[in-house]
Amino acid sequence: MKVKNADTIKPVQRLHMMEKRAVAAREMSSRMNDESEHIERARLGDVESFEWLYERHKSFVWNVAFRMTYQRQSAEDLAQEVFLTAWRKLPDFKGTAAFSTWLYRITVNTTLNWRRDSMRWASLREDKSWETGFHSGDNNPERALMALEAERALHKLLGQLEKDRRLAFILRELEGLSYEEIAASTGWAIGTVRSRLARARQELSRLAENMEK
């Protein structure tokens, strides 16, 4: 993106930018207030507020669960377990960390515990049932096909990664979490997060190259 020099920006433009920023800040603040209100209500047992929180965070939980399992039924079981644990533990949520970080931690713990069952891991590696009903949300058939191909390749590659590296990779590269957020939700040191990610990337690049040949 080309950065404009402050002198070249006209006063009207500057005013417009400031207004935009103020609106964004107001929106963000109101969103945060909304969330903290819903958290408070959900802590007291309000199911509707919990549903609001579910809608807000479902995408993260589902995508992590799905890419860790690549099986619709297992991902659904896993995501359900995450939300139910959150619902049960909500009264203990102190609010010292962000709600999202707290939920990330539950997701990570539940996923890693679920993954300890190596039988499930082994059986899922070759499972391609997730492709049935795959919908990328793109109406363009060419792009939809590319998305499916990319997902197939990713499934094959992620299946060969050790679970901690796989999780680190998903959290960073597919969910866009920062190193600090990954460290906070996994309990790993920042250095560990960095090294696991570096190894995961290295391993995946090598595997992707081999796959091309």
Next chain:
Amino acid sequence: MKLDDMLRNVKRFDPPETLRERVMAQARAHRAEQASWLAAIGRLKSRPAFRATVALGACAAALLLLVDSGRFKFAVPAPSTTDAPYHLAYNEMDLFLEQTLGVVYEFKSMESSAEYQVDEDAARFINNQIETIYRINGGNNA
């Protein structure tokens, strides 16, 4: 396909509607369960017997904690010095002595009779027993 291309082309998935239904159904069920527990506790709390039980339980728990932490000790019982013969109850012992002594006195008064030799061993045995018992009890008055 290179890794970067792969990552550029993958899409985020939308969770199925069944997940929302399952999660909310479970949350409602859990809430109802919790509410029924709370109501049951609320009802119980108004009963004096329940309050008394809780108070008693709390006292017992506190006492257990004190004992467990070592701040409070029960009196240590004196070490037992009882040996095997003392297992006889005192009443039984008295009765035994009385009867035995009676037999011995009776026996001694028959010393001149013809049965004397026959029962000599038995008399000696009984005498020894009595002596043992008295010795154990702290005296030798047989």
